[in-house]
Amino acid sequence: MSINDETLRLARALRIRIDKDVDATVRAIVQSWARAWDELHATWSDAMMDLAQASTDGNWPSPWVIARAERAQAALAATMDSIVDLANFTGVTIIDKVGNVIEAVDPALAEILASQLPPLERAKIAATFNRLDELALDAMVNRTRQIITSDTRRLSRQAQDQMRRVLIRGVAVGDNPRVAAAEMLRRVEGAFNGGLTRAMVIARTEMLDAHREAARGWRVGNADVCTGWTxxxxxxxxxxxxxxxxxxxxxxxxxxxxxxxxxxxxxxxxxxxxxxxxxxxxxxxxxxxxxxxxxxxxxxxxxxxxxxxxxxxxxxxxxxxxxxxxxxxxxxxxxxxxxxxxxxxxxxxxxx
Incomplete structure (x- = not known):
């Protein structure tokens, strides 16, 4: 193997390109979650103030009281709907970009491998490289789609469970309901954004893994020239x-x-x-x-x-x-x- 400056430059350029697609996907997901919380913020703020003022002996209301609190239940219901929508958006956004990540493999790896060959023989050998066929590419995209669908459904359930737990756990209200309501609003937002954190991990994991699987397939298909990876x-x-x-x-x-x-x-x-x-x-x-x-x-x-x-x-x-x-x-x-x-x-x- 003759890894040289050109090899390293091309490898880093491929990583930059993949990261650009991944980062764009993550940004779109972050923006969607931020917009959703902006729409929910006022509803939760009013609901938390109602519950703080309904406290007895300085303690957060019981689950029974929370279940009968109209504003709290309305906020929770609106958030559950929003999380489902966001999970679906996350899945669609990732799948839309996965094709780009996989398609980048063929030309990029061909250049990287060719850069290590004897200069006078590069073009001739590179012309013999096998490409990933359409069936293989479609199979990779479908596999990723199935994984993402499963992951985003689990994300939705986890985020909803976390929101409910935060609401029921509550805080010590004491003599200042306004302070308690503000703290609860912060905790609810944290639970909501916990779903965002999981969505970002799903995006990075599945897009990079799709690229890695495509790269593995390309290397195996060119085993007559490629000996492995570094x-x-x-x-x-x-x-x-x-x-x-x-x-x-x-x-x-x-x-x-x-x-x-x-x-x-x-x-x-x-x-x-x-x-x-x-x-x-x-x-x-x-x-x-x-x-x-x-x-x-x-x-x-x-x-x-x-x-x-x-x-x-x-x-x-x-x-x-x-x-x-x-x-x-x-x-x-x-x-x-x-x-x-x-x-x-x-x-x-x-x-x-």
Whole structure:
């Protein structure tokens, strides 16, 4: 494999393009939730003041009283309808963009892989690359649609349950119903926006996973040239220790990836076979994939501290561990298995 500056540039350009589609989808979802809360705000404000004023002995009204409070029930009903609409909007918005994310795979990966081939042979070999056929693309979109439909239905139920729990749990009213009503309004808004948080996670998860699955299919379809993929992280102060640790690792052609955490910025770079494996008796230049440890060691101390934190940085300085120790696989409900930063306590236990 001859990863070079052009390979890295093309890989980062693909990630920027995918992120642009994902970010646009997330923005549309955020805006829809914000508009919905603006419409509900006044209704909830009046309802919370009614309930605060109906308190007895400074305690929030009982579930029985809340169930008979017309304004509270009207606010709750309006919010339930709104959440269902928002969940449906979330699903439709994601599905509309998934096609763009999948369609970006073919031309982009072809360019990235071709950039690693002998210059005089690139065009000839690239012309033989297999494309994802329409049936495969349709299957990927349909799979994503089914997952999103299931996820958004669950999102709706969870958001509605959380709103009800917040309303019944209440607050201590004390001698100032107005303060209690304001606090309850804040909590209700927080519960409402909890649904937004889940919607954003669904959007990022499913769009990135659709892209990852399409990329896996493309690599497998071009196994005569492609040998697998290499993990490319953004080696800067915003990147977590886990992604620093995974950077540069090579993975099997059929392995889906990168399995980075939520909000991760990593890329799977399709990697060509060596020139000799491809039948060319030509000296191949060394890979220009940056060495994570060398890049980290050259960073300003304040940036190293921002990435690692004081405990991990001291362990690195003392030679007690190296970058590969800083990542571990974790299962997270609502998210695929992903590589995350190893907790400090686990690192200390390993050293001990």
């Amino acid at each position: 993990w490319l992280a953004q080696l800067d102060r915003r990147t977590c220790p886990s992604c620093w640790a995974k950077h540069g690792s090579h993975h099997d052609i059929a392995e889906q990836g990168p399995e980075d955490h939520q909000q991760g910025r990593c890329t799977a770079v399709p990697t060509s076979k060596t020139w000799k494996q491809l039948g060319f008796d030509i000296d191949e230049p060394e890979s220009l994939m940056p060495d994570a440890r060398k890049v980290f060691d050259a960073m300003p101390r304040k940036d190293q501290l921002a990435v690692m934190g004081p405990a991990r940085l001291k362990m690195l300085d003392d030679g007690d561990l190296d970058l590969p120790h800083l990542t571990q696989l974790k299962s997270t409900p609502g998210w695929r298995d992903s590589w995350v930063t190893t907790p400090v306590k686990d690192l200390r236990a390993r050293i001990a």
